[in-house]
Amino acid sequence: MKNLNICIDIDGTITNPYFWLDIANKYFNKNITIDEVTEYEIDKVMGITREEYNDFYSKNKLEMHNEQISLRENAKETIEELIKLNNIYFVTARDEDLKIITYSYLKKKNIPYDDVFVLGTSYKVEMAKKLKCDVFIEDSYANALQLSESGFKVLLIDTNYNRKPLNKNIIKVYSWNEIHETIKEMQVNEKAL
Template sequence: MKCFNICIDIDGTITDPYCWLDMANKYFKKNISIEEITQYRVDEVMGVTRSEYVDFYNKNKFELHSGKEPIRKDVKKTIQKLIKTNNIYFVTAREKDLEILTYHYLNKHNIPYDGVFMLGTSYKVDTAIDLKCDVFIEDCYENALQLSTSGFKTLLIDTNYNRFPLNEKITRVFNWTDIYNILEKMLLQKKVI
């Protein structure tokens, strides 16, 4: 029997969180640096309207999620270790039309999983409830708050755009080694109880 149900976001969590920047800079004729990305929403970062961003995203989403996005360090080996004793579910705001590209990306990088959920919305609480999530790994501060205030232990992987105050259910992590160590400690505590 598996120990934990671990839910993991994809974009910015297993992928490089800034991989969209070059394309957005070119499209909007900007020169924004990684250090300037202090908000999650690309429209706010780029100083454009929400509809201008939506237009950019709709025109470029297949290229943005084409599988070329760099993967964060240690994601593959960490998830390969975790899946031996835990259920791994990817829960993403990506829309259904990105499903084939998403599976291709995970398989290309040999990232194992028990399920992939393409929500088409950033609201992940209901899916976390359905999956009986024990821990959610996320990069979006607003999502982390929403999940944590709904009772879910959340590991927020550090980025320039999520450095805001945390509540007691959110733990900031800096890499996938941190994530693994925290989950191992939780597992040991569970075995003691």
């Protein structure tokens, strides 16, 4: 039997969190830098309406989630280690029509997992409950708050857009190596109980 049920977001969590910036800058004829990405919502970063963002996303989502998007440093290696002792579930808010491209991306990058859930919504609490999630790895501050307020432990991987106050169920982490160390500590503490 495996130790922990680990839920992991994809975009911005295992991938480069600013993967969309060049595409959005080109599309909107802007020159926003990574340092200026202090909000999670792309429409707020770009200074556009939500409708303009929705139009942009529908035209560019395949490019924004393709196999060329780079992984965060040590994400793959950490997940390869974690799956040896834990269940790994990818839980993403991606649109449901991105299911095939999501599976293709994980296969192309050789990232192991037990299952993938493409929700089509940013509300992840019900899926976390269903999976009996022990820890959720996330980059969205709003998602981290929602999950933590529902009783889930969250590892919030640092980005420019999620540097906000944390609660007792959220641990800020700065790399996938730190994620690995934090989960190893959780496993030791779990066994001590």
